[in-house]
Amino acid sequence: MSAHHPNQFALLGQRRFAPFFWTQFLGAANDNVFKFAFTLMVTYQLQLSWLSPQMAGLVIGALFILPFVLFSATSGQLADKYDKARLMRWVKSLEIAIMALAAAGFHATHVPTLLACVCLMGLHSTLFGPVKYAYLPQQLNERELTGGNGMVEMGTFVAILLGQLAGGVLVDTPVVGPQHVACACLGLAVLGRLTAQAIPASPSTDPALKINWNPVTETWRNLKLARGQLAVFRSLLGISWMWFFGAVFLANFPAFAKEVLHGGPQVASLLLAVFSVGIGIGSLLCELLSRRHVEIGLVPLGAIGMSVFAIDLYFASTGLPPAEGLSVAAFLAQPAHWRVLADLALLALFAGLYSVPMYALIQLRAVPTHRARIIAANNILNALFMIASSVIAGALLGAGLSIPQVFLVVGIANVLVGIYIFLIVPEYLLRFVAFVLSRIAYRFKITHDERIPVSGAAVLVCNHVSFVDAVLLMAASPRPIRFLMDHQIFRIPVLGWLFRLAKAIPVAPQKTDPATYEAAFSTARAVLQDGELVCIFPEGAITRDGTLQPFKGGVMKLVDGMPGVPVIPMALGNLWGSFFSRVEGGKAMVKPLRRGIWSPVSLTVGPAMAAATVTPEDLRERVADLLTSATPAR
The missing domain is CATH 1.20.1250.20 (MFS general substrate transporter like domains)
Incomplete structure (x- = not known):
């Protein structure tokens, strides 16, 4: 509106x-x-x-x-x-x-x-x-x-x-x-x-x-x-x-x-x-x-x-x-x-x-x-x-x-x-969890959510700060999103079950498990061909110090040969230091109410980029700029 x-x-x-x-x-x-x-x-x-x-x-x-x-x-x-x-x-x-x-x-x-x-x-x-x-x-x-x-x-x-x-x-x-x-x-x-x-x-x-x-x-x-x-x-x-x-x-x-x-x-x-x-x-x-x-x-x-x-x-x-x-x-x-x-x-x-x-x-x-x-x-x-x-x-x-x-x-x-x-139909339950988390656990401010397309395929690219990044992105999107996620996250109680319900796509490092790596990208490309949304966290893992890590080349593999699919950079802000992020020796989810209830976090969505022009370095720079301009909810 x-x-x-x-x-x-x-x-x-x-x-x-x-x-x-x-x-x-x-x-x-x-x-x-x-x-x-x-x-x-x-x-x-x-x-x-x-x-x-x-x-x-x-x-x-x-x-x-x-x-x-x-x-x-x-x-x-x-x-x-x-x-x-x-x-x-x-x-x-x-x-x-x-x-x-x-x-x-x-x-x-x-x-x-x-x-x-x-x-x-x-x-x-x-x-x-x-x-x-x-x-x-x-x-x-x-x-x-x-x-x-x-x-x-x-x-x-x-x-x-x-x-x-x-x-x-x-x-x-x-x-x-x-x-x-x-x-x-x-x-x-x-x-x-x-x-x-x-x-x-x-x-x-x-x-x-x-x-x-x-x-x-x-x-x-x-x-x-x-x-x-x-x-x-x-x-x-x-x-x-x-x-x-x-x-x-x-x-x-x-x-x-x-x-x-x-x-x-x-x-x-x-x-x-x-x-x-x-x-x-x-x-x-x-x-x-x-x-x-x-x-x-x-x-x-x-x-x-x-x-x-x-x-x-x-x-x-x-x-x-x-x-x-x-x-x-x-x-x-x-x-x-x-x-x-x-x-x-x-x-x-x-x-x-x-x-x-x-x-x-x-x-x-x-x-x-x-x-x-x-x-x-x-x-x-x-x-x-x-x-x-x-x-x-x-x-x-x-x-x-x-x-x-x-x-x-x-x-x-x-x-x-x-x-x-x-x-x-687990989408109802998933959206409910996302609704509760984004409105009760956090004060979630979204800037330029109209840039997330309501129809057609697109690749969403976001920084990776916490174990609930995907849930917050679900809350921001008017449509279901298929996430490429580290296969190890599926072992976490409750969250692993939740991401299975969301049909998240498990991906492993190419060097340690090439079969899982190839299968993940094959599945993600099929999802894009069906006109759906795919989200990838190109840092490859949740940050351990709150800073934006180098972006890997998974995005390039995902959009290779698909020039018509837009790539949309996004930035989650102010999640570092919350219960679901890694702090204090690299551990997450160890101190409830670390930042209280209803703490402010933000998502800023950037303009779409043509797949043919995307590079990991340019994407990282775009996400970094979005983080700089982001303002959390008050």
């Missing part, structure tokens, strides 16, 4: 984002005004023999989700084939037609018509979803993507909250409530179409695509397509699990408020408000904590928080004193209830930290020509996981578990799911 746009809120002043943001905001609000008002009308105002109040919410929810399962694959193809702005305008025009039909249904109190509109609004959201998430990476750069997703996530949950509150108030108006809802829904649809008109063009990424109208075969094809990129596919599963997790809480808020917290309907609305605000705050925090990069190290942090506060919610809501239909004021007057609200808010906040980086990762790494179809696959999985959530939560309640016990089970299950995801 440029200096002219210092944070994610500045995007609201730009045409490439603001019209899109308000279009999706108004659409989410309209969905919830309509659905919530209709649900309350069927539950409290109508007496239908064929649709009981107990079943109304379930039927309406199922009808809304059904199109996601049936038509997400088709919608993903449409979003890849056509201009996304044009498609969004078409979808918003469809919304006006649906809401016009719904207005007639409200006016005549014709429930079958309104049920049909629920399904049609589900179709509207199904068509809009892939376009929404595929539009962002076309309009925002890598440094803006996390903030943009955070704004969208925050806006969606605020729109859900406001929509449900407005729907409840409007439908409760005596005599004319349904007519007020009809006018509000139609008005929101028209406003959404007007804002969509201002969305800038977002060209097709695959105009030659032939639409496969068979939803079954195309759904299967999309899932296979997503599986082709392991990190992307695991992120799809991770997001779907988040919706499973969140759906358990959202679906049980009314019963939880009534049966466990002894509150009235307003208390259930308060729980929804607290949850929505928590999600919004967590989503907005992602940009700040990630330093405007796609920082998937936040995902394990989010998973930990989700489990901790879901489990604590069980203990906080157990053994509350009996009461009857507490108002919001009476509910808030009891100190024990504040712990429940804090758990809900923090659980939701960490869910925001968990989901936003995953969405950004999918957008950044999915093949652009197939991006919308992969997001459509995510919508299918989300729908299936939410259906499974309802079935499993219902089975647990039917087996005699209380609602707090269901929350406890889900919190524990989240621990197991997190461990599974982070072990099969």
Whole structure:
């Protein structure tokens, strides 16, 4: 993000984002005004023999989700084939037609018509979803993507909250409530179409695509397509699990408020408000904590928080004193209830930290020509996981578990799911370690990190000061890095395991182990040919006196015959004398807190050099100059 746009809120002043943001905001609000008002009308105002109040919410929810399962694959193809702005305008025009039909249904109190509109609004959201998430990476750069997703996530949950509150108030108006809802829904649809008109063009990424109208075969094809990129596919599963997790809480808020917290309907609305605000705050925090990069190290942090506060919610809501239909004021007057609200808010906040980086990762790494179809696959999985959530939560309640016990089970299950995801895709765990080290153990200031390319091959060259240099470089890079590292470092407990997870390439001196030496450079060159980043520490070993050692010729061997690969010099500053560096007789990691906690260190990234012009002496001089100009964090 440029200096002219210092944070994610500045995007609201730009045409490439603001019209899109308000279009999706108004659409989410309209969905919830309509659905919530209709649900309350069927539950409290109508007496239908064929649709009981107990079943109304379930039927309406199922009808809304059904199109996601049936038509997400088709919608993903449409979003890849056509201009996304044009498609969004078409979808918003469809919304006006649906809401016009719904207005007639409200006016005549014709429930079958309104049920049909629920399904049609589900179709509207199904068509809009892939376009929404595929539009962002076309309009925002890598440094803006996390903030943009955070704004969208925050806006969606605020729109859900406001929509449900407005729907409840409007439908409760005596005599004319349904007519007020009809006018509000139609008005929101028209406003959404007007804002969509201002969305800038977002060209097709695959105009030659032939639409496969068979939803079954195309759904299967999309899932296979997503599986082709392991990190992307695991992120799809991770997001779907988040919706499973969140759906358990959202679906049980009314019963939880009534049966466990002894509150009235307003208390259930308060729980929804607290949850929505928590999600919004967590989503907005992602940009700040990630330093405007796609920082998937936040995902394990989010998973930990989700489990901790879901489990604590069980203990906080157990053994509350009996009461009857507490108002919001009476509910808030009891100190024990504040712990429940804090758990809900923090659980939701960490869910925001968990989901936003995953969405950004999918957008950044999915093949652009197939991006919308992969997001459509995510919508299918989300729908299936939410259906499974309802079935499993219902089975647990039917087996005699209380609602707090269901929350406890889900919190524990989240621990197991997190461990599974982070072990099969270790990049999440590695980024988490790098995130913690660079923000807690050190104050890590990065200068010119925009010089690290977000795509394409490059060789990163850095001085070698400590045993955690590689971890700090992971924290600085928006992409995974493959490190050429001394084979002996793999023998160090914990660090050796960590570097194996990072797929670091072991290298030995040519004189002592020529086979390992040649294999290392062969592997590194193959990595570069695949368009990835490789980092080498040309001093060959960690410095023993804090000074920059002579650079060896490994860089020359690495870039030989690869003139198009840039070489990027970097300098780590102020690490000498820390716990992880060699001091006091050449020993490292022998005196904890040697420099305290949160000591300042720095990384300065220099301009890229053409491979053809690189020499070890010139590279060393460039790194030395960067060290001289480096200033640590304060």
